[in-house]
Amino acid sequence: MQVIHSIKEMQQITKELRKAGNSIGYVPTMGFLHEGHLTLINEAKSNNDKVVISIFVNPLQFGPNEDFDAYPRDIERDENLARNAGVDYIFYPEVGEMYPVDLSTKINVTKRINVLCGKSREGHFDGVATVLMKLFNIMMPDRAYFGLKDAQQVAVVDGVIKDYNIPVELVPVRTVREEDGLAKSSRNVYLTEQERREAPELYKSLQKASQTIFDGEKDLDKVKTAVINAIQEKTSGIIDYVEIYSYPELEEIKEPKGKIIIALAVKFPKARLIDNITFSI
Numbered sequence: 710m711q712v713i714h715s716i717k718e719m720q721q722i723t724k725e726l727r728k729a730g731n732s733i734g735y736v737p738t739m740g741f742l743h744e745g746h747l748t749l750i751n752e753a754k755s756n757n758d759k760v761v762i763s764i765f766v767n768p769l770q771f772g773p774n775e776d777f778d779a780y781p782r783d784i785e786r787d788e789n790l791a792r793n794a795g796v797d798y799i800f801y802p803e804v805g806e807m808y809p810v811d812l813s814t815k816i817n818v819t820k821r822i823n824v825l826c827g828k829s830r831e832g833h834f835d836g837v838a839t840v841l842m843k844l845f846n847i848m849m850p851d852r853a854y855f856g857l858k859d860a861q862q863v864a865v866v867d868g869v870i871k872d873y874n875i876p877v878e879l880v881p882v883r884t885v886r887e888e889d890g891l892a893k894s895s896r897n898v899y900l901t902e903q904e905r906r907e908a909p910e911l912y913k914s915l916q917k918a919s920q921t922i923f924d925g926e927k928d929l930d931k932v933k934t935a936v937i938n939a940i941q942e943k944t945s946g947i948i949d950y951v952e953i954y955s956y957p958e959l960e961e962i963k964e965p966k967g968k969i970i971i972a973l974a975v976k977f978p979k980a981r982l983i984d985n986i987t988f989s990i
């Protein structure tokens with residue numbers, strides 16, 4: 710495994726890999742790798758000749774109240790994890806390499822953002838879209854892997870790839886879960902024992918809601934209310950949102966049709982948990 714710091718060198722490598730007939734699977738990350746990233750890397754490994762990842766904490770996607778400097782970083786640990794997972798190249802640029810001067814253009818995401826977590830993160834997805842446009846041009850992958858835990862990010866990336874005809878296949882990867890269904894997250898450790906026992910109710914309520922829709926329920930307000938009631942009854946968490954939208958458009962729908970997402974965010978005193986379920990009807 711090689712760690713590459715310069716854009717020029719990375720582009721040269723990806724060009725040569727492609728010329729030699731290799732398919733390239735790409736996992737973009739901000740580092741501090743966890744099991745979710747390793748699942749993406751595994752998926753990329755099983756469908757591509759070479760696997761490249763990027764580790765770049767992107768200042769453009771941090772809001773004024775979000776601490777860019779405090780974002781956890783540990784490149785040695787990441788290198789070991791990536792090597793053991795069979796990554797071929799890590800692209801690990803400095804901020805000055807990615808943004809040497811003020812950009813003269815920025816991507817302004819206009820749809821799929823003013824809902825779910827995007828509502829309270831103004832400008833966040835502009836930053837994600839802008840850095841990914843650069844990274845796709847540097848890594849030149851055949852396939853790019855994103856976790857469905859952040860289904861809104863997947864929806865935004867889908868929009869960017871389609872709008873700008875980027876020749877990359879977006880591969881959404883299902884959420885990794887604990888045995889009891891709780892979505893894996895580095896935040897789960899901040900739950901008390903009691904909250905940890907309650908937390909699987911989040912996914913259970915989503916599963917139940919999707920089953921109700923499969924069973925023929927057409928009234929989505931009713932479905933939403935059932936999810937809210939279940940979470941309020943069975944957990945001590947405070948609901949931030951429970952929403953049902955078309956997916957990946959993230960638009961309001963009157964009744965279930967086509968691909969749908971039911972998404973929720975619930976706050977516990979020391980951890981805000983998000984989860985979602987997507988399915989077609």
Ligand code: PAF
Pocket residue numbers: 737738739765767770837840841862
């Ligand atoms: O999901 C992330 O870690 C980041 O938003 C991404 C996709 C690497 C872009 O900086």
